[in-house]
Amino acid sequence: MKAQPLRPQVPTTVRPMPPSARICTPQNSGVPPASPGEFKPLQIGRLRLDTPVVLAPMAGVTNYPFRSLCREYGAGLFVSEMITARGFLLGNRLTAKLAAIHPGEHPRSIQIYGSDPKDLGEMVARLVDEGIDHIDINFGCPVPKVTRQGGGSAIPAKPRLVARLVRAMVASAQEVPVTVKMRTGIDPQTLTHLEAGRAAQEEGAAAVGLHARTASQLYSGDADWEAIRQLKQALRIPVLGNGDVFECWDALRMLRETGCDGVIVGRGCLGRPWLFGEFVSVFSGEEPAAPPNLGGVLDVMENHGQRLTELFGEELGVRQMRKWTSWYLRGFRGAAGVRAQLSRLGAMDEMRPLVTPLGLDQPFPLQALRASRAKGSRTQRVKLPEGYLDDLDDDTPPKGPHTADEIRAWEKALGAG
Numbered sequence: 001m002k003a004q005p006l007r008p009q010v011p012t013t014v015r016p017m018p019p020s021a022r023i024c025t026p027q028n029s030g031v032p033p034a035s036p037g038e039f040k041p042l043q044i045g046r047l048r049l050d051t052p053v054v055l056a057p058m059a060g061v062t063n064y065p066f067r068s069l070c071r072e073y074g075a076g077l078f079v080s081e082m083i084t085a086r087g088f089l090l091g092n093r094l095t096a097k098l099a100a101i102h103p104g105e106h107p108r109s110i111q112i113y114g115s116d117p118k119d120l121g122e123m124v125a126r127l128v129d130e131g132i133d134h135i136d137i138n139f140g141c142p143v144p145k146v147t148r149q150g151g152g153s154a155i156p157a158k159p160r161l162v163a164r165l166v167r168a169m170v171a172s173a174q175e176v177p178v179t180v181k182m183r184t185g186i187d188p189q190t191l192t193h194l195e196a197g198r199a200a201q202e203e204g205a206a207a208v209g210l211h212a213r214t215a216s217q218l219y220s221g222d223a224d225w226e227a228i229r230q231l232k233q234a235l236r237i238p239v240l241g242n243g244d245v246f247e248c249w250d251a252l253r254m255l256r257e258t259g260c261d262g263v264i265v266g267r268g269c270l271g272r273p274w275l276f277g278e279f280v281s282v283f284s285g286e287e288p289a290a291p292p293n294l295g296g297v298l299d300v301m302e303n304h305g306q307r308l309t310e311l312f313g314e315e316l317g318v319r320q321m322r323k324w325t326s327w328y329l330r331g332f333r334g335a336a337g338v339r340a341q342l343s344r345l346g347a348m349d350e351m352r353p354l355v356t357p358l359g360l361d362q363p364f365p366l367q368a369l370r371a372s373r374a375k376g377s378r379t380q381r382v383k384l385p386e387g388y389l390d391d392l393d394d395d396t397p398p399k400g401p402h403t404a405d406e407i408r409a410w411e412k413a414l415g416a417g
């Protein structure tokens with residue numbers, strides 16, 4: 001089936017809420033919107049973002065269809081899902097599609113996964129030639145297949161290795177800002193963010209994003225905003241705080257409590273792209289619009305589905321849409337009853353007949369604001385190479401995947417991270 005042309009604009013007909021009717025959880029009921037001049041625009045190298053909000057890189061999530069949807073609601077920086085340097089350099093077709101720069105997507109931001117300085121430098125040079133505006137490197141991946149080799153979230157334990165990899169990227173980046181995204185450490189005994197942040201700064205990183213959890217925590221428990229505050233105090237370059245921004249008010253609280261320069265938003269926007277409109281409102285000093293009712297959510301789902309079809313084709317687009325349906329419908333009355341059918345969705349036009357009987361005038365459910373949409377509450381014992389922590393001054397790059405088959409297996413594992 002050929003996709004219909006995209007609707008030109010995401011619906012923005014909702015009116016701002018009066019403060020008394022604010023839809024938020026109790027912890028945010030008294031949080032005031034930004035006052036004039038309270039927050040500076042976020043400056044990442046030569047990029048200036050008036051709303052200091054970044055869509056987190058999320059594998060299998062922040063592809064062009066979702067990024068473009070979020071961007072139409074709001075403003076900020078919208079980072080791609082992680083692109084493996086080796087896959088990119090080998091010319092893997094899907095990787096190339098995910099890394100492509102789309103007309104009108106500006107600023108265009110990409111996250112790279114890689115641990116070979118040569119690969120990183122080469123990939124950055126190619127992206128710069130293609131017109132990229134921002135490059136992020138993933139030093140936070142907690143997946144065992146990756147950390148077992150000393151990659152991902154194991155890298156920040158070795159500041160000289162961080163320095164070597166950042167140096168290789170910055171050397172090829174010309175004026176394009178390079179940022180680093182990392183966690184607080186491997187586990188509570190091995191916190192690494194301060195040393196790694198300093199190393200990145202000294203090599204010319206334009207900002208550091210901190211997911212304020214250790215790799216052993218995965219996504220469990222509360223993010224440690226105090227660690228964000230410490231990192232901000234330790235560095236001269238901007239610090240982007242990350243972890244547990246589920247409501248627009250959380251972003252203001254994070255900036256106020258930690259002094260960080262911007263926030264990175266991950267799980268909170270899964271199935272809630274309008275959150276980016278809410279950020280623009282509260283950073284402009286206004287109450288945000290109410291979230292859409294079920295009818296409005298269904299319109300957004302169809303819009304999103306159309307974008308997925310445009311990029312990936314009907315079959316892969318529908319397969320991708322299945323997971324989104326449960327995120328969009330989280331908390332709505334009756335949604336659990338149609339979840340199984342939606343998880344077997346065979347065509348985009350099956351969504352409306354399944355969702356409509358739930359009552360399209362249902363208001364957006366309060367309990368959905370902080371509901372867990374992905375990753376759960378597991379913890380792990382982080383797998384590292386034998387003796388990995390014995391020599392923290394070692395800057396030998398870890399082994400990564402090399403052949404096309406290795407890359408495929410690797411990317412599958414990363415998608416789960």
Ligand SMILES: Cc1cc2nc3c(=O)[nH]c(=O)nc-3n(C[C@H](O)[C@H](O)[C@H](O)COP(=O)(O)O)c2cc1C
Pocket residue numbers: 056057058059060061081082111138139140141181211242243244245264265266267268374375417
């Ligand atoms: C589905 C999913 C995929 C993710 N993929 C990546 C990734 O590719 N690169 C990365 O740096 N972080 C990835 N993350 C972590 C997020 O970028 C973010 O750091 C984390 O979710 C914490 O932020 P949050 O509390 O706002 O969700 C992923 C998270 C989720 C939920």
